[in-house]
Amino acid sequence: MREEKPDLDTAYALETPDDNRALYAGWAETYDATFAQEMDFLMPGHVARLFDGHGGDGPVLDAGAGTGLVAGEILRRRACxxxxxxxxxxxxxxxxxxxxxxxxxxxxxxxxxxxxxxSYNAVVSSGTFTHGHVGPEALDELLRVAAPCALFVLTIKTEHYDTRGFAGKFAALSPAITGFETVQLPIYGPGATGDHKDDQGVIAVFRKA
Known part of the structure; x- marks a missing residue:
């Protein structure tokens, strides 16, 4: 296992679960300040708005919850x-x-x-479906634990949507999901700096059939 400096480039370069554990063990206490605030991280708010706009309800599984940024945004809008x-x-x-x-x-x-x-009436995720973290293979289990008609709101880094097989996976899952749509939105706001400040994300919204 290698020790890494906690930053966005290191997060995108992760390869194994042990790499993930090592990085986030050292980043957890400062993650909100040194990443979410400094990079003006918009995805948790995007997810919460889509969840609320599509009538999302609990119980909700926050998959790859991190420090709870998505949950905080959801609970600002509705109790669940x-x-x-x-x-x-x-x-x-x-x-x-x-x-x-x-x-x-x-x-x-x-x-x-x-x-x-x-078990769940909704599944949400922000920043988890990306290189070095979780790929499309996780979707089968997430669908299993979701109740019929459960709402999904999942972010996927745009550059990985096709290259890592997400588009193909959603197409293969079409008999098991309904109302599938994608929205492309900026990951970071105007306060962001650095090489990734203009990165885009795809948000997949659908329901379990």
């Missing part, structure tokens, strides 16, 4: 039960301290999920 699931115990500890979640569960989205079939 949200569970956090993340690979990093340290990030979950920060999320837990905010009081947003019904439960916080440590685990790997690329493995079988520790939830009963049909």
């Amino acid at each position: 039960d949200i569970d956090a699931f993340d690979l990093s115990a340290e990030m979950l500890a920060v999320a837990r301290s905010k009081g947003f979640y019904r439960r916080t569960i440590e685990g790997d989205l690329t493995a079988p999920l520790p939830f009963a079939t049909g």
Whole structure:
């Protein structure tokens, strides 16, 4: 396992779950200030607005919850039960301290999920489906733990949507999902600086059939 400086370039270069754990263990306490605020991170707000606009309701699974940025934005708009699931115990500890979640569960989205079939009325995710983190193979388990008609709002880095197989995966899942749409939006706001300030993200919105 290699030790890395906590920054966006290092996050995009991650290769293994152990790499993820190592990076976020050292970044968790400062993540909100040194990344979300400094980069004017917009995706949690985008996800929450789409969730609210499509009538999302709990219980919600926040897949790759990190420090709880999406949950905070959702709860500003409507009250609902949200569970956090993340690979990093340290990030979950920060999320837990905010009081947003019904439960916080440590685990790997690329493995079988520790939830009963049909447990959630919605699944949201921001910043998790990208290179070095989680690929489209995780969608099958997320669909399994979702109830019929459950709402999904998931962000995917635009440059990875086709190259990492997300477009093909959604096409293959078409019999199992309804109302599929994508929206492309900026990941960062006008306060962002650096090489990634103009990066774009795709948000996939759909319901389980």
